[in-house]
Amino acid sequence: MFFFVEEMESLVTQQRDVRMLSQKIVDRSCAGLLHAGDYEIDALNMAPPKARRICGSLAAGLDRLHARNGTTFRVTRNWIDELRATMSQAFIASVEESTHPATEGFEDLAWIFTCDSRNRRLIRQGFDEAALLWKAAKATSGNILEIGRNLAGSTVLLAAAAALDREIYSIDNRSHEDRACKDYLGRVANKSRVHLLVADSRVPIPNLRFGFLFIDGDHTFEGVLADVVAHWNALQSSGQYPALVAFHDALPNDNFKWRDADRRLKRLWIRLKNKFRKRQKLEVAPDYEPGVLKVCDELIRQGLATKWQSAGSMLVVKKLGDLPRNFSEVAREVQAT
Numbered sequence: 020m021f022f023f024v025e026e027m028e029s030l031v032t033q034q035r036d037v038r039m040l041s042q043k044i045v046d047r048s049c050a051g052l053l054h055a056g057d058y059e060i061d062a063l064n065m066a067p068p069k070a071r072r073i074c075g076s077l078a079a080g081l082d083r084l085h086a087r088n089g090t091t092f093r094v095t096r097n098w099i100d101e102l103r104a105t106m107s108q109a110f111i112a113s114v115e116e117s118t119h120p121a122t123e124g125f126e127d128l129a130w131i132f133t134c135d136s137r138n139r140r141l142i143r144q145g146f147d148e149a150a151l152l153w154k155a156a157k158a159t160s161g162n163i164l165e166i167g168r169n170l171a172g173s174t175v176l177l178a179a180a181a182a183l184d185r186e187i188y189s190i191d192n193r194s195h196e197d198r199a200c201k202d203y204l205g206r207v208a209n210k211s212r213v214h215l216l217v218a219d220s221r222v223p224i225p226n227l228r229f230g231f232l233f234i235d236g237d238h239t240f241e242g243v244l245a246d247v248v249a250h251w252n253a254l255q256s257s258g259q260y261p262a263l264v265a266f267h268d269a270l271p272n273d274n275f276k277w278r279d280a281d282r283r284l285k286r287l288w289i290r291l292k293n294k295f296r297k298r299q300k301l302e303v304a305p306d307y308e309p310g311v312l313k314v315c316d317e318l319i320r321q322g323l324a325t326k327w328q329s330a331g332s333m334l335v336v337k338k339l340g341d342l343p344r345n346f347s348e349v350a351r352e353v354q355a356t
């Protein structure tokens with residue numbers, strides 16, 4: 020019997036165990052993503068060619084899921100969460116792979132370094148993520164909009180990457196720039212073209228168009244959604260230059276792997292303390308923000324964007340079209356299911 024994850028999810032909430040679920044599974048007799056036997060659930064590769072690429076990566080990323088009769092809702096729910104994460108990644112990975120340019124500069128050599136959170140300082144990014152941000156800025160033309168500058172390390176990088184005829188607008192709801200970054204941005208070459216706005220990023224900036232957007236502010240689903248809704252339609256390509264959007268913290272990554280590797284004792288300690296806590300603490304800090312990925316997924320799913328490149332947690336997408344009026348509602352519906 021074949022069914023889709025979404026179908027399974029709605030059934031599970033009603034039926035609560037896998038035996039009941041398997042009775043309810045719909046035989047679609049057409050392309051399916053999963054196959055449910057009596058005791059296990061398997062990823063299948065039965066879709067038409069384009070979809071098959073998604074299934075292929077899904078199957079590659081999945082362990083076989085053993086669904087014993089009587090398995091509880093909670094356990095099943097965990098499988099579904101895993102499946103959704105894998106699906107999401109498979110989806111993003113399966114869309115148009117960027118054309119990797121021939122090595123042309125230092126920024127293309129991130130792969131010769133160890134890149135993780137240890138190199139963060141005034142910029143809150145790994146070296147590979149910053150290199151990608153640099154490349155994306157250089158691949159575009161026109162104004163740049165940055166959402167979330169914090170210490171302004173990323174604003175410095177954008178100002179350095181952008182040709183002198185480009186204006187950089189950076190929004191943060193607080194002014195928290197590091198002195199050295201502020202000095203750099205105050206230099207003659209930057210002063211008149213870098214605008215440090217202190218404002219809520221959810222409010223659109225009237226009468227401005229951008230060639231590149233860097234979204235790194237509020238990382239919740241609603242926060243990213245609001246930023247996208249506020250600024251997406253002000254983004255436009257120009258001639259040979261694509262309209263790009265970089266999302267930080269969008270993808271699972273190894274940025275904190277080094278830190279968590281030797282933390283077994285600490286994790287055990289957190290686990291023990293959790294037994295007495297009302298609000299549980301995570302044993303390992305999350306390496307990306309699922310809300311960011313969900314909004315990216317939705318943009319790609321609706322055909323409004325396609326993947327350009329990624330590095331670490333940074334995902335850069337190319338804009339394909341303006342947002343429809345009901346984008347938020349549809350995105351919320353998809354997120355709620």
Ligand SMILES: C[S@@+](CC[C@H](N)C(=O)[O-])C[C@H]1O[C@@H](n2cnc3c(N)ncnc32)[C@H](O)[C@@H]1O
Binds near residue numbers: 167172190192193
């Ligand atoms: C992760 S930091 C940005 C890091 C910076 N881009 C970098 O790479 O170094 C996120 C920033 O977003 C800002 N922020 C969060 N929500 C915001 C909102 N609704 N409007 C404007 N700024 C916001 C925070 O104040 C914070 O400085």
